[in-house]
Amino acid sequence: MPKHARKRQKLSQSLSKTHQVDDDSRLEALLDDASKDEEERRLESLLFGKTFRTKGKAKKGAAWKDEEDADGEDVEDKNDEDMEVGGGREMENLLDGDLFFIDSGDANIPGPTFSNSDQSENDDEDDEDDASSSSSSSSSSSHRKARPKPNLKHGKAPAWHDPSDPSTSVSLSSSKRLRKLRNAPDEDELGAREYESRLRRQFEKINPEPEWAKKARLARVKKAKSIRTQGDENDKEDENEDDDADTSFDMQTLLNSTSGIVSKRSTKLPILPAGTINIERLRDANISSQGSGGCGDIKSLAFHPSDRVPVLAVGSEDRRVRMYNIDGHTSPLLTTLHIPSLPITSQSSIQFHPGGTHILLTGPRPYFYVYDLQSGTLLGGAGDTNKTGRLEGNRGLEISSFSPDGSILAVAGRGGYVHLLDWASSSSGGGIGSGQVVASLKCSGTGGGVSGVWWVPTASTGGSTLAVLTGDSEIYIWDVAERRCVSKWRDEGGFKGAGRVLAGSPSLGSGAKPGSNIGLINIYDSSTFGASLDTLQSTPKPVKILEHLTTPISSMKFNHDSQLLAVASREKKDAFKLYHFPSFTSYSNFPTLSTPLGHVSSIAFSARSEYMAVGNKRGRVLLWSVRGYCV
Structure with missing residues (x-):
């Protein structure tokens, strides 16, 4: 029996409607920035000239906010706390090819010079510097050079100061391997201190900090803060005890004495318990x-x-x-x-x-x-x-x-x-x-x-x-x-x-x-x-x-x-x-x-x-x- 032309016409119309619905849903998915990761949106900004927005830094469909904005300060403070514990997550979606590299540098670019004071600081100070520097550089304008804003603690005075540190800068656009250190697509120059913190942050992303080390570091920071909050009287008592302990090991006192340097073994006999023996x-x-x-x-x-x-x-x-x-x-x-x-x-x-x-x-x-x-x-x-x-x-x-x-x-x-x-x-x-x-x-x-x-x-x-x-x-x-x-x-x-x-x-x-x-x-x-x-x-x-x-x-x-x-x-x-x-x-x-x-x-x-x-x-x-x- 021959097929009816009217049935074929209805079938073709239903298929066309289905294809139209699929095309509309696919288009909405492509235009929905909330379902995309940062890597995909970064590629779209490079291909189509769209403005790149980082999640957590600005809301959907809004421009970049200034650093002094009230809402931006709250977000920045929250990110600083996250970076203090977890080390930051700005570049967690980068490809392996962009993360793993050998930083050999460029012969035409002068290498940064670091002072001993930077190397002698504690790990907790470095983590706080990383968080503050990364947040300040990410909130800068795209037409403005990112400058570090270190928030250093004055726990120890530097042994010496290198006058060339403030004037040293590194260009991130000079080498493809340095691009992964950027917080913004058009970020270019970094100072010596900021460049060091970015390298340290990148290393910690590749080799995460163990949980036991993180807990020990946070406990050390908490203990240091509790010590700083003690009163002056307790500090004076501790100093007096330290002076008394140091006096017993004074070199001058040791040289003036004729007694032995090594303590003699105790003549008291140990008493072993009955029942079990160690x-x-x-x-x-x-x-x-x-x-x-x-x-x-x-x-x-x-x-x-x-x-x-x-x-x-x-x-x-x-x-x-x-x-x-x-x-x-x-x-x-x-x-x-x-x-x-x-x-x-x-x-x-x-x-x-x-x-x-x-x-x-x-x-x-x-x-x-x-x-x-x-x-x-x-x-x-x-x-x-x-x-x-x-x-x-x-x-x-x-x-x-x-x-x-x-x-x-x-x-x-x-x-x-x-x-x-x-x-x-x-x-x-x-x-x-x-x-x-x-x-x-x-x-x-x-x-x-x-x-x-x-x-x-x-x-x-x-x-x-x-x-x-x-x-x-x-x-x-x-x-x-x-x-x-x-x-x-x-x-x-x-x-x-x-x-x-x-x-x-x-x-x-x-x-x-x-x-x-x-x-x-x-x-x-x-x-x-x-x-x-x-x-x-x-x-x-x-x-x-x-x-x-x-x-x-x-x-x-x-x-x-x-x-x-x-x-x-x-x-x-x-x-x-x-x-x-x-x-x-x-x-x-x-x-x-x-x-x-x-x-x-x-x-x-x-x-x-x-x-x-x-x-x-x-x-x-x-x-x-x-x-x-x-x-």
Whole structure:
């Protein structure tokens, strides 16, 4: 059926009306300046010669207002506040090609010269200068050159003034890269100060100020304003306090005094709390030598007795003694001693002399070595005698101990003997380690031998009292000056072969702690070791029995002031406990299940207990920092 001509005519008329409506709406959208951004209106002004109006500076369809107009002042003040917080938004719609450039300048244009006073001003002053200068230049006439109107605060006086600054000007039309600094299309010349603020503003647009920096800057400005509003009386009081503080650091006063410049360390001992301990894990003490194939089981650890020398001596299964400079970070290796003929087997195989000048090296041999720290030489110790039960034919010298003054060395021998070596005569006469055995102390019974020796720090005897633990769990107290036994008793709960380790406190007022082969540790009071056979009525009772470990005790060590006791057993993994004294309680936060202890074989504290070193069978020397002793 043929199509009707009338229907086609109506359809064409409706289509023409639709196109006409679309054209009218498109034209209205093109003429509506409210829906356009500043970039689009700026291009229209350049192409069609229309007057460019910035949003916020003038209303739609109105001309540019003068700077002194009342409405314009309100808008300008509002924009100044916005720029103080956000840095201004005049050029936020520029293209990336106009924002990112390298400002190399032009050779024909003289560069601006800036004074040091401009560079030394605070950031808050620069931001306020940027806001005031940008607002003043944007409100200027299109036929008039934009001149900066800085609103400077006189917080600091300039160090010097450059007379060429006011006369320096930069033309923005000389280079295309400088056009993005304009606030108006026909703006041309800028002063030195204004040019600097425009460059700073452009940089902040590309690299916005972080929120934390903005908050800190505003807080600093607020604090400065609050300080300025204080009264004169408060200012005078502050000045007097500052004068008093400056007087103590006056150079003339310092030069007129003979006292030390560096303050001395406080002699007051810190008191550690019970329950939890503030301790921090550090890098291993022997980390510098762990990558060289390993060193085997760590047998002995010893810190230098002086707190000024942070040196740790480490004796390992490979018959080497390595010394490290402990700093908590890298702990570099200082030197290595290799002694093939002397195995290192016990915790006391390495001992520093109390004077800190020598290291005693002992083992399961009837001789010892002495390393001179000052000369770096290794000396062999003799000491063979022809008397029965002395050093000749002895099983070894690995159990030994220096007296507190370092004049006598007590060495455990065979059959319950304890030999006393005159170390003072060897260092002053015939050489280190050449002293003679001046006496031998015989403990009754020969079944278990000697398991430990400890010099009792009693003030009445001048440090000449020696405590000896035998393998039969018997404790002997010897008066070294008179060569006689003043006290003797059997350790409570002990039996033959049960005595393993004897650890004594290095400070006055604390007792000894014998460790057994079943993990029990008996704690005796210090008065027990000062009692004689006449005054000792019955077997002393321990004041505390520690039962946390169930395997034989292999290592026990006190720190320098007897507030900490570290106990370990090498028979079981992670068998380590740290106790607080005098509460006799273990710390609940150390060690934890995640502490990588392993099989602990040796323990050592530094001279002031800042560090605690723990050696294990894997050849690692774990290091901790006891924060309570750190200054």
